Amino acid sequence: MGPIRVLIVDDHPMVRDGVAMLLERQPDMVAVGEAEDGAQALELFRQLRPDVTLMDLQMPGMGGLEAVAAIRAAAPDARILVLTTYPGDEQITRALRAGAAGYLLKSCIRKELIDAIRAVAGGRRAISADVAHELALHTADERLSERELAVLRLVAEGYANKQIAQQLDLSGDTVKAHLKSIFAKLNVDDRTHAVTVAVRRGYLER
Incomplete structure (x- = not known):
């Protein structure tokens, strides 16, 4: 089995560079492409067919939620891990419903991100403790129509x-x-x- 092939999607070049450098240091991972918005992510996904797509949510043009849904529509077995700044429970719920396999905050430690990529690549879910806590806080809340x-x-x-x-x-x-x-x-x-x-x-x- 070859290394886990990761597509990095984020509108901030410094974030993409930082994640790419982190992946380079892992013996079982490789960054195969970078996208700065959802439309580019969809196009690169179709070209590269990565094992894991690391997806930011708030980007200009096509945002992450729309991109997750579009990628999953094109490839139902696509494995997408959300990496975002925003811990809102409604956004988390929407991302998971759109087909994301995991949800991490950018404040997470590097080991958590690497472990999450491995988990998602292996067909498992990966949700950080902070995210799980935010979801649990609002489990019984009635959603806005x-x-x-x-x-x-x-x-x-x-x-x-x-x-x-x-x-x-x-x-x-x-x-x-x-x-x-x-x-x-x-x-x-x-x-x-x-x-x-x-x-x-x-x-x-x-």
């Missing part, structure tokens, strides 16, 4: 209730009802706090 998310995105953009109602073709009372439900689900008391919590948990992009 698509309509509630649409309302919250407009709140984050600074729209007032009346403007949100016009944008989404809803009544003012319906917008108020959605906001009440959002506040309850996120355990907050006001719009600003709702946006802050939604960003931290991965419902809204930073």
Whole structure:
């Protein structure tokens, strides 16, 4: 069996370089390619067919979640390990549902990353302790609906209730009802706090 062939996907060159140098020091791994966004990742995946794709989430153009889903659609047996800065439970859930086999934070130690790549290459899952803890914290929480998310995105953009109602073709009372439900689900008391919590948990992009 040859070395584990890894495709590195991240929009920051320094991150890609650092991961590539780390892989070079492993006797059983090799970096076969680097991509700076999701579209390039999909193209390189098709060309290179790596054993493991190391995927950042927030990138310009096609982001990581979309790329994970696209790669898995093209190759259902693809093994993708998310490596990101963001520990939000909703983002973690979306990545795993899209087909990621693992989820690590960039703050993880090098040994954890190397062990995770080996685990994913071997067909196992790899989720860091911090990520597992974040998921466990919100296991019983009710998720926001698509309509509630649409309302919250407009709140984050600074729209007032009346403007949100016009944008989404809803009544003012319906917008108020959605906001009440959002506040309850996120355990907050006001719009600003709702946006802050939604960003931290991965419902809204930073």
